[in-house]
Amino acid sequence: DAGITQSPRHKVTETGTPVTLRCHQTENHRYMYWYRQDPGHGLRLIHYSYGVKDTDKGEVSDGYSVSRSKTEDFLLTLESATSSQTSVYFCAIGRNNQPQHFGDGTRLSIL
């Protein structure tokens, strides 16, 4: 177990509401990532962080924002959820060119 906890594990919400997903790590890794997993697409990078307050966009960042105020926490926010953001969200941590370790995922349904 790489010491990554995602919360919540499941969430159902309505279109237009704000949603925040949390990723917490106990490994003191510098690099953290948010991915979404959709059928037919594999996992795609939403945002990533390379340090406290240092974040950047991935390939599918529209509609998402992130924050990292502490090394151990990386938050993903959907300011106004849309049905197209229904997905499974994974957080990952990494150390340079080493394999990334993934959390258990959050299943988010937006009705």
Add this chain to the structure above:
Amino acid sequence: AQTVTQSQPEMSVQEAETVTLSCTYDTSENNYYLFWYKQPPSRQMILVIRQEAYKQQNATENRFSVNFQKAAKSFSLKISDSQLGDTAMYFCAFMKPLSTSGTYKYIFGTGTRLKVLA
């Protein structure tokens, strides 16, 4: 742009038999890494095996081995002596440096669903 292609959406194999999952990728990079991840129904992403592009020797982890053909940009996974617990979705992934920040980016294939039959 880099792409990763897994051309077999679903496969099945008899218990104790051998199966090979295919993966091809497209890149102009020279410094990269390749991985196979397993995702069982529990949804966890579990690292199966890793290959550095600069290494010619194929990686092996117990019953799992790869056939890495750099010139052909091919990275197949062979599972020997298949077990019921190998039933899962398998993802091929390509990793390269994302920026000077030291971060690395994964590009995943769409996955192959493997079912091991008793």
